[in-house]
Amino acid sequence: xxxxxxxxxxxxxxxxxxxxxxxxxxxxxxxxxxxxxxxxxxxxxxxxxxxxxxxxxxxxxxxxxxxxxxxxxxxxxxxxxxxxxxxxxxxxxxxxxxxxxxxxxxxxxxxxxxxxxxxxxxxxxxxxxxxxxxxxxxxxxxxxxxxxxxxxxxxxxxxxxxxxxxxxxxxxxxxxxx
Amino acid sequence: xxxxxxxxxxxxxxxxxxxxxxxxxxxxxxxxxxxxxxxxxxxxxxxxxxxxxxxxxxxxxxxxxxxxxxxxxxxxxxxxxxxxxxxxxxxxxxxxxxxxxxxxxxxxxxxxxxxxxxxxxxxxxxxxxxxxxxxxxxxxxxxxxxxxxxxxxxxxxxxxxxxxxxxxxxxxxxxxxxxxxxxxxxxxxxxxxxxxxxxxxxxxxxxxxxxxxxxxxxxxxxxxxxxxxxxxxxxxxxxxxxxxxxxxxxxxxxxxxxxxxxxxxxxxxxxxxxxxxxxxxxxxxxxxxxxxxxxxxxxxxxxxxxxxxxxxxxxxxxxxxxxxxxxxxxxxxxxxxxxxxxxxxxxxxxxxxxxxxxxxxxxxxxxxxxxxxxxxxxxxxxxxxxxxxxxxxxxxxxxxxxxxxxxxxxxxxxxxxxxxxxxxxxxxxxxxxxxxxxxxxxxxxxxxxxxxxxxxxxxxxxxxxxxxxxxxxxxx
Numbered sequence: 001x002x003x004x005x006x007x008x009x010x011x012x013x014x015x016x017x018x019x020x021x022x023x024x025x026x027x028x029x030x031x032x033x034x035x036x037x038x039x040x041x042x043x044x045x046x047x048x049x050x051x052x053x054x055x056x057x058x059x060x061x062x063x064x065x066x067x068x069x070x071x072x073x074x075x076x077x078x079x080x081x082x083x084x085x086x087x088x089x090x091x092x093x094x095x096x097x098x099x100x101x102x103x104x105x106x107x108x109x110x111x112x113x114x115x116x117x118x119x120x121x122x123x124x125x126x127x128x129x130x131x132x133x134x135x136x137x138x139x140x141x142x143x144x145x146x147x148x149x150x151x152x153x154x155x156x157x158x159x160x161x162x163x164x165x166x167x168x169x170x171x172x173x174x175x176x177x178x
Numbered sequence: 179x180x181x182x183x184x185x186x187x188x189x190x191x192x193x194x195x196x197x198x199x200x201x202x203x204x205x206x207x208x209x210x211x212x213x214x215x216x217x218x219x220x221x222x223x224x225x226x227x228x229x230x231x232x233x234x235x236x237x238x239x240x241x242x243x244x245x246x247x248x249x250x251x252x253x254x255x256x257x258x259x260x261x262x263x264x265x266x267x268x269x270x271x272x273x274x275x276x277x278x279x280x281x282x283x284x285x286x287x288x289x290x291x292x293x294x295x296x297x298x299x300x301x302x303x304x305x306x307x308x309x310x311x312x313x314x315x316x317x318x319x320x321x322x323x324x325x326x327x328x329x330x331x332x333x334x335x336x337x338x339x340x341x342x343x344x345x346x347x348x349x350x351x352x353x354x355x356x357x358x359x360x361x362x363x364x365x366x367x368x369x370x371x372x373x374x375x376x377x378x379x380x381x382x383x384x385x386x387x388x389x390x391x392x393x394x395x396x397x398x399x400x401x402x403x404x405x406x407x408x409x410x411x412x413x414x415x416x417x418x419x420x421x422x423x424x425x426x427x428x429x430x431x432x433x434x435x436x437x438x439x440x441x442x443x444x445x446x447x448x449x450x451x452x453x454x455x456x457x458x459x460x461x462x463x464x465x466x467x468x469x470x471x472x473x474x475x476x477x478x479x480x481x482x483x484x485x486x487x488x489x490x491x492x493x494x495x496x497x498x499x500x501x502x503x504x505x506x507x508x509x510x511x512x513x514x515x516x517x518x519x520x521x522x523x524x525x526x527x528x529x530x531x532x533x534x535x536x537x538x539x540x541x542x543x544x545x546x547x548x549x550x551x552x553x554x555x556x557x558x559x560x561x562x563x564x565x566x567x568x569x570x571x572x573x574x575x576x577x578x579x580x581x582x583x584x585x586x587x588x589x590x591x592x593x594x595x596x597x598x599x600x601x602x603x604x605x606x607x608x609x610x611x612x613x614x615x616x617x618x619x620x621x622x623x624x625x626x627x628x629x630x631x632x633x634x635x636x637x638x639x640x641x642x643x644x645x646x647x648x649x650x651x652x653x654x
Contacts, residue, residue, distance in 0.1 A: 024232035028225045031197050033235045085197070086207045091215050098218070099225045106229060113233050132238035138201050157195055164230060165556070165601060172561070172593045 112170035308335035344376030452607030468504030486525015506636035566622035
């Protein structure tokens with residue numbers, strides 16, 4: 001299964017390096033975090049199984065994205081469900097083509113995000129953590145946190161906006177151009 | 179992954195927010211699919227928003243055993259993101275280990291290459307704060323002497339050195355600096371802050387690879403980047419900037435900052451905050467001019483987009499020609515009077531001066547602040563690299579300028595300049611002026627602004643040496 005050029009260590013390293021990008025790519029095709037995680041796991045299995053087909057020296061990321069795309073379509077077929085947002089196959093294919101060149105610096109952005117999250121006020125950080133870690137619907141989360149759904153939406157909107165701005169600033173700081 | 183801005187598409191923003199919250203109505207689903215099918219910009223924004231969601235999902239993995247069953251190691255009970263981090267950490271540790279060994283070896287060589295007791299004591303370490311040294315064997319205590327020629331190689335933290343003259347030099351790691359006399363240091367790399375309040379310390383000099391910064395009174399900071407770019411920031415008093423081979427010494431006053439590029443051109447960059455009015459008044463940089471060589475009224479110069487495309491919706495950019503019309507924008511958020519690129523799809527502006535002329539100064543102006551949200555000034559930041567080319571036959575613009583014959587003139591990043599950490603740190607109105615200590619930047623026919631932000635530029639002014647300008651106004 002694995003050739004000399006693709007040792008298990010190399011394969012693990014390659015797959016590990018692209019986890020964030022792969023998840024982002026899958027989410028672009030199917031923006032359901034829970035199912036996207038499933039598709040990512042399935043993609044990882046296929047990458048591991050098919051690593052012998054990967055030609056060293058070619059673009060591993062592009063190859064992995066292609067497999068992620070096929071696994072996303074396979075997921076819809078297997079679960080016998082259509083896209084939860086009603087996207088057509090043509091639109092998913094277009095997004096697949098356009099996502100790849102846009103998802104190039106996620107490693108850097110992930111590092112910047114980590115730093116930005118640390119700078120959030122504790123209350124905001126707790127809400128974001130609760131939202132992403134629990135994956136509860138907003139109505140349930142709002143009851144748990146004792147806030148209205150509207151208030152929760154406002155906090156999440158504000159925090160996302162703040163974090164995105166912070167990431168840009170972090171990247172500028174670290175760019176080293178000047 | 180740009181932040182929402184004055185031109186944001188509110189409908190799309192709401193749709194994307196609904197997707198992120200997993201709270202999408204049937205009507206919203208239908209509308210989102212329609213928007214994405216019809217609009218490439220909407221798709222780009224959608225992809226960026228989902229990528230951001232992916233990062234948050236990675237940062238806060240679901241507390242659920244299902245996610246833990248990674249295909250990479252099904253026996254590992256750790257959450258997936260932690261496993262990913264651990265793998266990365268393992269490799270990272272190897273790299274860090276190698277780097278530490280290399281740095282240690284270099285430090286060892288440097289340390290042992292310096293003769294002991296080579297010179298007199300010029301000062302003493304006065305304060306050490308979380309200081310770590312490039313050579314782990316280095317041990318420094320407050321009160322230890324410092325001699326001329328002794329390299330101070332600080333890895334992190336900061337130390338303060340009290341010179342015998344009374345000058346106080348704070349060194350911020352990572353920095354390599356070396357006292358040359360009892361009132362001067364050579365800064366190879368890094369950052370120092372000087373306070374020279376005593377009469378004896380007047381004239382304290384920080385020498386960098388590109389320049390000498392000579393204190394006239396009180397306080398300044400100097401920084402040298404790994405690529406040789408020097409930065410001077412005067413916090414109090416005045417400082418003379420002395421550049422090799424020229425008798426001109428620009429004097430900076432409190433609040434002013436200057437960059438000096440490495441190389442023979444002695445190119446200096448000054449960036450300033452404007453008064454936030456349509457008059458575009460700056461402390462020392464002149465407002466947008468109708469009298470520069472490149473002004474469209476003189477007919478010498480043309481401008482076009484060389485790479486990328488200007489934003490066309492929503493909030494359409496003006497044409498590139500607005501950059502040569504002799505004025506900035508009339509208000510803080512005027513897309514039609516600005517020239518700016520699509521979000522995250524930056525590009526370049528090409529100015530053709532008609533023939534090779536001796537360029538002495540290049541100014542650029544930007545202005546942006548959301549009409550409702552005063553913190554939102556994203557498009558005011560100027561971040562670009564300016565190149566020049568003297569020949570008549572234009573290089574292939576699809577190649578990298580650094581690899582196709584262009585001369586790099588200056589690099590500008592106004593967020594670094596203003597030390598932007600919070601949104602309000604970024605001035606809404608900015609001017610950048612690029613000059614040379616020698617008087618002329620160089621002889622060029624073409625100028626290329628390789629722009630790395632979707633800046634609302636309002637004007638580019640190009641000034642040429644007085645003799646050339648005089649000839650041009652006589653109709654040459």
